[in-house]
Amino acid sequence: MRDQVVPRVIARMLIPYMLVYGFYVASHGELGPGGGFQAGVILAAALILHSLVHGLEETQRGVPRRWVDRTMAFGVLLYIGVGIHGLLAGNAFLDYSSLALGATDPESIHGAEAMGMTLVETGVTLTVAAVMVTLFDKFATAARR
Amino acid sequence: MNPVLIASVLVLIGLALVLIRTLRGPGVFDRILGVNMIGTKAVILLCLLGFLEDRGGFLDIALLYALINFVGTIAILKFVEFRRLGA
Numbered sequence: 384m385r386d387q388v389v390p391r392v393i394a395r396m397l398i399p400y401m402l403v404y405g406f407y408v409a410s411h412g413e414l415g416p417g418g419g420f421q422a423g424v425i426l427a428a429a430l431i432l433h434s435l436v437h438g439l440e441e442t443q444r445g446v447p448r449r450w451v452d453r454t455m456a457f458g459v460l461l462y463i464g465v466g467i468h469g470l471l472a473g474n475a476f477l478d479y480s481s482l483a484l485g486a487t488d489p490e491s492i493h494g495a496e497a498m499g500m501t502l503v504e505t506g507v508t509l510t511v512a513a514v515m516v517t518l519f520d521k522f523a524t525a526a527r528r
Numbered sequence: 529m530n531p532v533l534i535a536s537v538l539v540l541i542g543l544a545l546v547l548i549r550t551l552r553g554p555g556v557f558d559r560i561l562g563v564n565m566i567g568t569k570a571v572i573l574l575c576l577l578g579f580l581e582d583r584g585g586f587l588d589i590a591l592l593y594a595l596i597n598f599v600g601t602i603a604i605l606k607f608v609e610f611r612r613l614g615a
Contacts (some may be wrong), residue, residue, distance in 0.1 A: 384606055393598075398608035402596055408588070415585045425592065435606055439614040522588045 385437055394436040408502075409508045419504040420459035423511025430512075431519045439523050448520070451513045458510030465502050477503070536576045543569045560604055567597035 384390065409422030435441035465477060472481035479499025483491040543566060550562030573592045578586025607613055 384610070390602055398596070399597070404591065404595070407594070416588050420591070425595070428596060432602065435599070435602050435613065508583050514534075517615070523612070 385438065390436050392404045394432050398433055400471065401425060401432070405429065405508075405512075406527065409504060412504055419507025420511050422504075423508040423513075423514055426508065426512040427515030427519070430516050434523070439520065446516070448511075451516050451520075454509050455517070457511035458506040458508070461506030461509070465506075467497055468521050529582070532576055532580050536573060536580065539569055539576065541572050543573075556608055560601065560608070563604075564597065564601045567593065567600075571597070 389463035394458035405422045408425060408439075409419060409431050412418035412422070430442060430446060438465075454494035465479070465482070469481045470476050471480070474481045477499075479496040481495070482499045483495035486492070545566045546562050546569065550559050550566065553559040555564055571594050574586050574590040574593060578584065578590070603613065
């Protein structure tokens with residue numbers, strides 16, 4: 384599909400904005416519609432559009448498979464890490480207030496909760512994006528037979 | 529009567545007509561065009577509903593729907609034309 388001019392140009396114009404929009408949804412989830420899962424899907428859609436227009440090999444030259452796999456694992460690690468950090472600090476699993484590292488004033492607790500939510504959402508975003516890219520990869524290579 | 533509400537109803541009527549074309553459409557490209565147009569009308573309907581309820585968040589969803597709709601149409605067209613998604 385590389386010889387088709389219109390999809391190539393549209394994809395080149397669209398992909399940066401899709402990535403920016405994905406990060407916007409990820410960072411804006413508590414104020415508007417969105418959150419980690421949706422942001423991950425949008426980020427993956429940008430990569431899927433690139434591999435639709437330029438071919439799977441071209442995309443995997445920029446985003447290798449092993450890095451997609453590592454991102455998938457790293458997102459889960461981030462999520463579990465925040466949860467285990469709460470456990471190790473003596474609180475409940477995923478207790479964000481333990482991220483304040485001992486500070487007890489309301490300002491620090493509030494900041495720690497925002498930080499914990501952002502970390503967890505980032506983990507969800509990374510994992511969902513990597514899983515979606517892997518799913519498309521599997522579909523695309525299975526249809527090649 | 530609220531003009532935005534009237535516009536929403538008109539878009540819904542257009543949606544029904546496009547749905548008929550999508551279900552009957554003699555060729556596969558008619559159906560793909562119908563599905564694409566349903567997506568576009570959904571974007572417009574989301575914007576109108578956002579104005580109707582005065583919630584700006586609907587515009588975010590409409591923008592997302594437009595992006596995903598484009599990617600989906602490209603994917604279906606590529607699969608119909610080349611029978612594979614990877615190359």
